[in-house]
Amino acid sequence: MLSADVALATMMNRTANAYVQNAPAFIVYREHTHVTASIGRAQDIDRSVKVRQADNYAVMQDLPNGAERTGQAFPIIPYFDPFSNFTYSWFANLKRVDITLNRVAPSLWPLPASDPGADVVVPYISFWAPSYTDDSTPSHLHFRILPTPALTPGQFFPYDVAVASRSGLPSHIELRFVGDATIISLDYQTISGYWVITHARYTAPQHFGPLNFTVISDTTYDQFEFPKTAPDPRLAAASP
Numbered sequence: 001m002l003s004a005d006v007a008l009a010t011m012m013n014r015t016a017n018a019y020v021q022n023a024p025a026f027i028v029y030r031e032h033t034h035v036t037a038s039i040g041r042a043q044d045i046d047r048s049v050k051v052r053q054a055d056n057y058a059v060m061q062d063l064p065n066g067a068e069r070t071g072q073a074f075p076i077i078p079y080f081d082p083f084s085n086f087t088y089s090w091f092a093n094l095k096r097v098d099i100t101l102n103r104v105a106p107s108l109w110p111l112p113a114s115d116p117g118a119d120v121v122v123p124y125i126s127f128w129a130p131s132y133t134d135d136s137t138p139s140h141l142h143f144r145i146l147p148t149p150a151l152t153p154g155q156f157f158p159y160d161v162a163v164a165s166r167s168g169l170p171s172h173i174e175l176r177f178v179g180d181a182t183i184i185s186l187d188y189q190t191i192s193g194y195w196v197i198t199h200a201r202y203t204a205p206q207h208f209g210p211l212n213f214t215v216i217s218d219t220t221y222d223q224f225e226f227p228k229t230a231p232d233p234r235l236a237a238a239s240p
Helices: 004-021
Strands: 026-037 041-052 057-062 068-071 087-092 097-102 128-132 142-147 156-163 170-177 180-191 194-208 211-225
Touching: 004 128, 004 142, 004 156, 004 194, 026 194
Parallel strands: none
Antiparallel strands: 026 041, 026 211, 041 057, 057 068, 087 097, 128 142, 142 156, 156 170, 170 180, 180 194, 194 211
16 A cells, blocks of 8 residues: 555545536535534524535525525535635534635645655655554545644644545545644535535534533535536626
8 A cells, every 4th residue: 555645645636636627516405404512502404505616605595494595505515625725714603603614726736756766755744644544445545644743723634534435535534623622524425426525513612701612513415416507596697
């Protein structure tokens, strides 16, 4: 097997190419979000979503027959490469979840050429320290990744990455942050040829006055469609 760092970079390049070259124009889906707080309360938020993928502009309706709104796809667009240099902000309570995601087009890693005459091998990735988990195989890669001192507080790292054997694309990615208890867990499937999120879980500590508690937002995506033309007239033109 390749060294874990080169295998990880190779997989990320494969993912970036699939993400850019096979991007859907529009995505229609239904989402079910269950929000819980460690203080013993819970809330469900269900919506149907129609989104223009290029700029993440969506028309959403609360289910079954609730209010309609426009904006970024709720809770996050299911077409997202978390290895790219994204930025986000997050707020959640038992009445609403607000996640603002700014996606950045992924770039490719320049992979090192093999050199049988090399005397010294150094880690290829300076800011992540990847290794294979015990259940990893050449056909079903599974990485455990830890941050190196090159990462500063607040920066993310993909702590756990499992790769689907058939597609070679990630089936599970868990993101963690240096010095922060926040965890983002994403499960992926390839549906109708598109690599999309089917389950997302966001766990983060919250502080309100003297209270310290944890909020978990757990979302399941289903009923995917990928129309070639705008499924709603408001998605046909550029967003305001």
